[in-house]
Every structure is written in structure tokens, then in C-alpha cells.
Amino acid sequence: MRKNILLGLLLVVVMAGTAQASEGWSAFKSRFMTPEGRIVDTGNNNVSHTEGQGYGMLMAVAWNDRASFTTLWNWTQQNLKNNANGLFYWRYIPNATPHVSDKNDASDGNVLIAWALLKAGEKWHVDAWLQASDAIQRAIVEHDVTRYAGYTVMLPGAQGFNKNSYVVLNPSYFLFSAWRDFARRSHLQVWDKLINDGMTLLENMRFGDSGLPVDWVALNAGGTLAPAAGWPPRFSYDAVRIPLNLYAYDASSLRLVPFQRFWMQFPRLQTPAWIDVLNNNKAPYNMNGGLLAVRDLTLGDTRQINGILSDNQDYYSASLQLLTLMALRGM
Template sequence: MEIKFLSSSLLLAITAFPLFANAQCEPKHWMWHTYKKSFVTDEGRVVDTANKRISHSEGQGYGMLLAVHYDDKATFNKLWVWTQNNLQRDVDELFSWKWQPSTPHVPDKNNASDGDILVAWALMRAEKQWRNEGYGRSARNIIRTLQRSHIQRLGGETILLPGAHGFTFKERTVVNPGYWVYPAFDAFSQYDKSWERLSNSGLSILDKNLYGDAKLTPDWLEYSREKWQPADSFAPQFSYSNYRIPLYMVWGEKQHPLNRNYQNWLGRDNVAWVDVISGQKATYQPPPGANAIAQLVELADGTRSMKQGISVSPDGKDYYSDSLVLLSHMAFTERVCK
């Protein structure tokens, strides 16, 4: 009898943890409902509540990715239709980066390549989930256009231009390392190996651009005088844009020292940004989304218990922060809990 009792207890202990782990990995639909209620209009526009209620191609991409993840086809279709009707450029398959409530609604027809990437990746995932070839065709058109016009070889590396205009000059080229959406590049590489080269170069460029005590990279870099360095036209800050680097690297299963550097810096300083050259720091705290990414890094490298998961939740106040929160949970579900 004693042996049977011990065996039953052991069996219960063995089976209980997987059940708990599976529960941790399940999408939390209430988070998506909070996000939709706070930032998605009935027409399908994702609103940047901290920036004069404008919308971005990036935000539309975030919303579309999340809609697929939460199996919300109706919202996905609204987001995709609004994006096409309001941001689609006349000259190619890409999207204007900004829409504003006042007229002209699209004051700048330039694109942002990260927004285009997010939209294309969401469409690829939607085709797989809902078996809609129309989504897939649109995704491939966007990917091929980006491949032709925004991927270049430079200084022995493969780079991604942040937009069609304004980033290439006679003696320098500017990039944003936060635009390297590694898991999307992995998906796109089925069409062309240039996306795989782009991933590898993203990590290589980061290797050359870790600065200061925190060993972080500025939001904007340039290649000039035959080397990579902080871009002259921007403050050399690791800030809001680059929070996404560790998010995308964990999501894309990439290993890099910056992931741990980010978590260490945030845990030590708890500020929104740092000048990686001077060491000057913000006098205010980072948004909750930054902490969600730090917890994702800890979960991925095993320094945070799986039982804890990501404790940060959306609060419905800040579009960008809540986007990072939900994307961190999504990456946790797909990569850490897989």
C-alpha cells in the first residue's frame, strides 16, 4: 500500500507541472480585449494614444499580428482593410508610415520598413491560420518589394533601409537596429536567402556597436568612413525604439549579449533611456512594456521561473507600452513555452 501511495503522489507531481506550464502558455484573451477596447477603432485603426492619436503602419502591423494570435479574424480583416484604404502607397506595395486625424491625413508618403515587415508577417500568419490565399499573395508582394528596394549590401553586411527616402546620403547610410524583426526574417527566408543574411548581419552590426557601461546600442546607427557608429543626426540613446531588439531576438531564437545587457541595465537603473556615449540617463521610469521584455529575456535564459511567467499586463493607457506587453506575452507563448 505504501509503495502504491508514493507512486500515485509521484505521478501527480509529474503531471501537475505540465498542466500548470500549459496554462501559463495559453493566450490570455482578456489582454487582447483590453487592447482592442483601448486602441482599436470600429473602423480598424490602431490609435497611438500618446502621440496626438495618430496611427502608424507599425501599429497596424502589431494589431494584425495580435489578431491572428488571438484568432480574431473579424478584427484582423478590419485592420487590414483600413491599412489598405488609408496607408497603401500609389508607387509600390508598401505603406505610408503615418496617418493623422487632421487633414491631410497622410502628410508624408514615405514608408517605415518595420511597419511593412510587420504587416507582411501578419498576412503570412493569417494565410496559414485561416487558409486565405489572398493574404498570402499580399504578403509576398510586400516582401518582394522590400527585398528589391530596402535590402542592400554595405561594408560587408546586409542592411535594411528604414524607409524609401531620407536614409541614404553621399557619405553615410543610416539604419535602425530596432527594425530587425528577426522572427519575420526567418519566415521570409523561404522566399529568398537575403533575409537570412539580413538576420546574420543584424547580429554582426550589434557586435560592433555596444557602448558605455551598459553595453547597449543607440537607436540609430550609420555606416560612414568605412565603419559603423552612432548616427550623427540622432542623439546616441538606447531608448524606446530599441526596447524591441531583445524582444525580436528572443522571438527569433537569436542569442546575443545585448539581451542580458538590456535586462541588467533596466534592473539596475530603471530609467526610460540612456545616452550610450555620455552616460546621461532619463529622469523618469520606463513604460511597463520595457519591463515585460526584460522578464521575457529572463524567462528565455532560465533566470526567471516559468511559473512566474510575465507578470506585466496591459493597462489600456499607452498604445506603445501595451503593444510591447502583448507582443512579449505572444513571444513567450511561441518561443519560451513551445
């Protein structure tokens, strides 16, 4: 009898967690997805970008929402596809003419879209989506991946990040789980090289007293690394995704330790949102929402992680919160 009661309670807890997660995706859609399939970045003048489209497509697969996935993918193809190189324009500005003025891509957005198509094609047995993913993967390798200073790296975009004497990297774009799936699908060694070299680079991106990476990093021709000129030398809103990506790839990775050490210094609700790794100045405000969810995941405080979005969360915070839940559940 006692065993049956415990099993019943466990089932109730699991069902409640599943319901919360579904409610989170429903809230995300109602708040940030237009009927046409555009994900709106409410914290950034309501623009859309490939990052948001990719996140939305991945969430739709995770929550078994084929209709939303189809709508998201159709809008992305119609409005952001660069037919000249097979990649995607990184940003769409709804109140501008033309809506796409910057013809560059963002490699993380390309990867997220290709990854979502791969997952969707396998889940729902749609060969056209698998073929579309394969084509985007090939375009990423051709235009966004390069060999530099002895490393195979994915540049943040096809244009503007190779400065000859150094290249600019965004380590939050190191999407190890996606690269692993691409390697499984294509059997191309380039994806394994990206994983291995990306892990090595992260090991060496330990700047200042905090020992943390920054949002934008310069890889010099000699192989040394430094915070990239032109951006604040902060572990901030981009780089916070690094431990999320590491956890999703390997929840027991020792590369999570620098982030754990830093965040453990602070009470949970008094954790600064960013730190300047060179002068140790910290944000005058604390983590909340999705940022806090990434902290909780990294520190193993999984009781705090749920799919309930607060009323004041913007697109990015809500995205991080649901992505954290997906990483925790292996979705």
C-alpha cells in the first residue's frame, strides 16, 4: 500500500512538472510568436533574428508542436533565407524598409535552425526537413567555419570577424550538442574538430581573477586569447549561455567548475548579472528570470527550475528559462 502511494505521489509530481513545462511553451508562443511565425525580441525593439527563430523551432520540437514548428520554419525561409549562400540573414526589423538591411548571418542562428530541422525531421519523419538541415550544415561549414591558429573554429558570421592578425569568436555560439548531432548525421570530421577545439579554447578563456570567459574573444594568430576589442570585457548576457551549452552536452563536465566557483560566492538572489573580468566591476543589479535559471542549472539547484514564466519576462529571459528546462530534461 505504501509503495503504491509513493508511486502515485511521484506520478502527480511528474504530471505537474509536465503541465508547467507545457504552460511555459504556451505562454512563450502567446507572448513572443506572431501568427505568421515570427519570434519577437521584446527586449530589442521587437526585431526578429535567427537566434529567436532557432530557439522557437527547437522548443516546438521539444514540446511536440508540429504545427508551430511548420509555421516558424515557413516564416524563416520566406523572410531570412539567403539563397546566394544557403545561410540566413541574421536580423529582421519589422518597421524598416527593407526589413533586412544587414546581409550578414549569425552562425549560432544558422546552427540552431539546422539543428531544429534535424530534430524535427527525425521526430516526425519528414525527409524534406532533414534535407534542408543537411544543406544548411554544408553552408555553415563552407562559410562560417575556418582553420585559424591551429584550431577549427566557427566564426560568429561569414563577414567581418576575420581580422587577419586575429579572429573574433563568440564562445556562447559553441553549440556542442548540435555539432555532435551533425557529426552523427553527416559523419564529417569537421564537427568533431569543432567540439574538441572549442573545448580546448574554453579551457584557455579564463580571464582575470574570476577565471571566466567573456562575451567576445579574440583568437590571435599565435594562438593566444584575449577579450576582443570593441566589446566590454564582460562575462555577461551572451557568455551566460556557455554553461548552459556545456551542461546540455555533458551535465557532469568539469568545464562547468569555473562558473560554479564564481556563482557560489553569492547568495542566489544577490548574484550579479555580469562581471567585468579585467577590473572585477559587477553589475549593479542581480540575476533574475532566465539568467537565474542558468545559474541554478549549473549549480545543480534543479528544484528552482520550472517552465512558469513571470509576467515581466522579455524574450531573452524567457528563452533562457525554457532552454534550461530543456537541458535539464534532455529534450
